[in-house]
Structure formats: C-alpha cells, structure tokens
Amino acid sequence: MPTDTEEITATKATNPWHKAFQEPIPVLDHGFVRLVDWMGDDTAVVDAARVSYGPGTSRVSDNRNLIRYLMRHRHTSPFEQCEIKLHLKMPIFVARQWIRHRTASLNEVSGRYSVIKDEFYLPGAEGWRTQSTTNKQGSDGAHQLGFMIDSEYTDLFSSIKDTYTIAIDKGVAREQARIALPLSTYTEFYWKIDVHNLLHFLSLRMDDHAQQEIRVYAEAIAEIVSEWMPETWQAFVDYRLDAVTLTRLDVAILASRTQSEAMDKAHSFGWLKKHSRERMEFESKAARLGVSVPWQEANLE
Secondary structure, X not given: OOOHHHHHHHHHHHOHHHHHHXXXXXXXXXXXEEEEEEEOOHHHHHHHHOOOOOOOOOOHHHHHHHHXXXXXXXXXXXXXXXXXXXXXXXXXXXXHHHOOOOOOEEEEOOOOXXXXXXXXXXXXXXXXXXXXXXXXXXXEEEOOOHHHHHHHHHHHHHHHHHHHHHHHHOOOOHHHHHHHOOOOEEEEEEEEEEHHXXXXXXXXXXXXXXXXHHHHHHHHXXXXXXXXXXXXXXXXXXXXXXXXXXXXXXXXHXXXXXHHHHHHXXXXXXXXXXXXXXXXXXXXXXXXXXXXXXXXXXXXX
C-alpha cells in the first residue's frame, strides 16, 4: 500500500503541467513569480466534495460539472484542499498591498540578516502615469514628463544606493542602514495559500481597478493556476472573474417596466446626484450587458 507521500510524488511525476514553469516568470524590471510546490488538483477538489465516494466512481464530465456547481454556488471548502507555494520578488510597495491578504503563510527576506540588493523598481520613461481625477487611489494615462521624472528618480536611487553601501561599509548595523531604502526596493518572499483564498486574491488583483504593478503579478500567477487546475480556473473565470454581479438596486432598475419608473427608483436611490459612484458602477454593468441606461436616454448626467 503506497503512502500518501508516495501517491503525491507519483501524481506529480505523471502530470507534466509544472514543467512549463521550471523557470521564474519575469515581472516588471527585476521581479518574478516562481513555482515552488503545490498540493492537489481538480481531482482533489471533487474528492473532497465527494468524501463519501471512493475513487473511480465518477466520470470526468461529472467532475467538471461538480467543480462548476461548487464555484457557481460558492461552496468553497473543497477548493481549500489544494495549496500552492510561490517564490515572489517584487517592490516593497507592491508587497505591502500583497500582505493585506492575510489568508496565506509568508516568509520574507530580512534586511536585518542580509545586505539588501541594490535593485529598485522604475516604470521607465513611458511607464509613469498621471493621478486619476475620479479615483483617489488610482491613475490614468501616461505622464507627459515621464522621461524627466524617470531620470530624476534614477539619480535619486543611485544616491540612496551609495548612502546605504557606505553605511554598511562603515559598520553601521544592517537593521539601521536600511532605513534610507525607498518603497521601490525589491523584496522576496515565499507565499503559500489555498486555492479558495488564492482565487479571491486574483479576483481583486486582476481587476481593472487594481494598481498595474500588482496586477501584472496576479496575471502571472493566473497563468500558473490555469495550467495546474484548468477546470477550476475555467469555472472561476465563468462565474467570478468575468461575471457581472447585480445588487438588489441594480435588479430593481433593470426590472422597471417604464423609463419613468426606472428614473423614480434611481432618484430614490440617490443615483441621480452628480458623481454617484454606485450609479457609475451600474452604468458599467449595463454597458457589459448591452442594456440601455434610462437617465442617459433622458440626456441626464
């Protein structure tokens, strides 16, 4: 009788999906996403859901339908049976957003134990963006002075690098010398998370509203997950990532029989006020659904 460890090893040996990820996926100018280890797959999800059934009692099509049912109805615990471990390298300001997702295990390189590498993130002359005028935490298009800004930051980082290196060479404690390092400094950590919480992370960080610098890391991880658990990933895309979620208020507007009824409801919801965020969110959903917006038809802003 093979042990659990032997069965896991045999499964990994016969499933070659991970061979495409033997090398780190480059992200930004110095960062990467690297697959370290994983446990479980699509079969593990259905086995957990059908805990009372033995292996080999269901067809592949049944497995697919069950995974899609679980995702559609948000039965999440079977997806927690699968885990993935990644080695990540990213700027500190991205990492600080990352660790707000507190459902993972993390171990980060220490600036007390090690001399920090002189690697700083720079967007490049064409990568600098202007501040959004509608979203306090967002950005808009390319900044016209990107080349000048990039040059100024390059000079600044060079000066900081020299200051840090000189402090280390003079025997200043590493835990103190690091205080001059900016948020653009690259850090590294191991990150282990179950698939349920990973998909929640990806639903937030792959969203158009997420900062571009973290979104590209989420997209790299999505590339791995789509190969590792294809049925789970497709169900996630269909029912979560690319889905449109309607609120009670959205449904009330869409169910209105007349434009006047819809307008009255929108007014009662406070949606017809200038810069109503909820109204703008509804308009975005309506555009995806190909549905007309009553107040736009009435030429109201």
